[in-house]
Amino acid sequence: MKKIYIFIIVIIFVVSAILLRVFYFKNNYELISPKKGDVVEAIYGLGRVDTDKEFNVKIGVLSLVEKLYVKExxxxxxxxxxxxxxxxxxxxxxxxxTVTLVAxxxxxxVLPQVTVLRMQNLNEKFIEVSLExxxxxxxxxxQKTRIIFESQSQRKYxxxxxxxxxxxxxFITRIEVKGLEKSILPGMTAxxxxxxxxxxxxxxxxxxxISNGKVLRMRDKKREKVEVVTGNNDGMWVEVISGDIKLSDLLFIKR
Incomplete structure (x- = not known):
């Protein structure tokens, strides 16, 4: 009789563990299938806003600032x-x-060839990217470009x-952008x-x-972590270059 009780307790424990695991995955993950589609090949970089029209006031000899007519x-x-x-x-x-510097x-x-004052046209802006x-x-x-500022992550220029x-x-790439807001100023990055x-x-x-180069895959009702090598992505979907992934698989994604 004692052995029967122990056996029942073990069965209850195992079933409870299975149910808890199923409940955990059901509430914390969703299952998504891979798909076939097109992906844009892209190069990523950090850009800096700049302006063509910039004027720096410098003097050729040691001089005294007599009068300033403007402020920063x-x-x-x-x-x-x-x-x-x-x-x-x-x-x-x-x-x-706009006057952007009064030094x-x-x-x-003031010493010779030292910038005393700087003014810029803040309306005519472009973005400069340094590439390897x-x-x-x-x-x-x-070539088309997309620009995203961290503070405006929901908007893409x-x-x-x-x-x-x-x-x-x-190797400098100059990018022309339409419709940059007035709040975006030279020196900002994107x-x-x-x-x-x-x-x-x-x-x-x-x-x-993907987590640490692996995905949690469901195939034939079995879960398994699989290594994948990825390529280009559009922010939502990423190209699989290598890895044991089929269209019929299901992938776990944290909610």
């Missing part, structure tokens, strides 16, 4: 006075813009590659996606299904 953040029109030195040299704004105060002495050689070889003018050129060992091609009819799995 002030908007100026072409021809407005900016700063004068020693009563002899007066600098005026060469274009409409000295009145009556201070391998990536730069695949970039050509007019569209643009295109204007040009690519070398600069002191780097994630940039450059579309360099498209693959059709590839095997795709959800990005969220």
């Amino acid at each position: 953040g002030q908007k100026v029109k072409e021809g407005d006075r900016l700063v004068s030195f020693d009563g002899r040299v007066l600098f005026k704004a060469p274009f409409d813009g 000295n105060k009145e009556k201070e002495v 050689q391998e990536a730069a070889l695949r970039v050509i003018p007019n 569209e643009g295109y590659v204007k040009t690519i050129y070398p600069r002191e060992g780097e 994630d940039v996606v450059i579309e360099v091609g498209k693959k059709k009819g590839v095997l795709l799995i959800p990005v969220k299904a």
Whole structure:
């Protein structure tokens, strides 16, 4: 009789463990099937907002700042006075813009070739991305781009590659973007996606299904962790380059 009780307790324990495991997976995971589809081949980089119109006030000899006519953040029109030195040299704004730097105060002495004042046109902006050689070889003018600012992750700006050129060992890509908001200023950074091609009819799995290079797969009612090597992705789905994944499989994704 005692053995029967022990056997019953063991059975109850095993069944409870199975039910708890099933309950856990059911409430914490959902099952998604792989699919065939197209994926964009892309190059990723960190971009920096810049502007073409920038004017830096420098003086050629040791001088005294006689008068400052503007303050940082002030908007100026072409021809407005900016700063004068020693009563002899007066600098005026060469274009409409905003004063973004005033490095000295009145009556201070400034050294030659040191920037005293800077103004920029904050309306004419572009994005500059530095690429490694391998990536730069695949970039050509007019390729489409997507730009995402971290603070505006729900909004994606569209643009295109204007040009690519070398600069002191780097390969710089200039990207023109339409509709950048006024709140986006030179110096800000953004994630940039450059579309360099498209693959059709590839095997795709959800990005969220991958953890440490593996997916939890259900096949023939058996769960198994499988290593996968992935390629390009669109943020939601990713290309499977290698790994034992079939269209008939089910993949576990955390809710």
